[in-house]
Amino acid sequence: xxxxxxxxxxxxxxxxxxxxxxxRFETGTLMGAVxxxxxxxxxxxxxxxxxxxxxxxxxxxxxxxxxxxxxxxEDRDALYRFARSEPHRTSSxxxxxxxxxxxxxxxxxxxxxxxVSWAEAERRLAEQKAGS
Numbered sequence: 001x002x003x004x005x006x007x008x009x010x011x012x013x014x015x016x017x018x019x020x021x022x023x024r025f026e027t028g029t030l031m032g033a034v035x036x037x038x039x040x041x042x043x044x045x046x047x048x049x050x051x052x053x054x055x056x057x058x059x060x061x062x063x064x065x066x067x068x069x070x071x072x073x074e075d076r077d078a079l080y081r082f083a084r085s086e087p088h089r090t091s092s093x094x095x096x097x098x099x100x101x102x103x104x105x106x107x108x109x110x111x112x113x114x115x116v117s118w119a120e121a122e123r124r125l126a127e128q129k130a131g132s
Contacts, residue, residue: 004044004058006070012054012111018072021079022121024103025067025095032098033065039091046088047071052078055114065100070121072114076106103129 012018027033037060047056052074059068073079082088105128109116 003060006055006057006115008055009048009053014111016111017108018054018111018114019076019079020072020107020109020116022105022125023069024125025099026101027065027098028100029098030065033062035098036067036095037062042087043091050082053082059118068121070116072116
């Protein structure tokens with residue numbers, strides 16, 4: 001499966017601030033990466049319907065067992081409602097069995113700055129890792 005480019009389910013109003021999340025997942029095995037990948041289409045459909053979702057993308061490096069996600073939300077509550085809803089809730093719990101490492105970083109940005117670049121997401125994830 002190729003990367004899923006930035007999609008915009010609900011465009012934010014100009015001049016508003018959005019809540020951004022970047023994540024990095026590394027599975028312990030190639031089979032774990034395949035499992036992660038097989039869950040992606042259901043999560044993408046969920047994002048497209050999620051209230052407050054302003055954008056999302058996935059970078060899949062299956063043979064490296066690494067995945068990056070990037071998403072923008074109306075606010076922190078919208079992101080957390082999504083994370084607690086199905087199918088994300090069950091998928092994320094199941095993924096803990098085959099996940100080697102995961103990292104998350106959050107920040108706010110101007111709606112005009114969407115989509116956030118992968119370079120920006122990776123920079124922030126690296127800073128978060130260095131600070132922990």
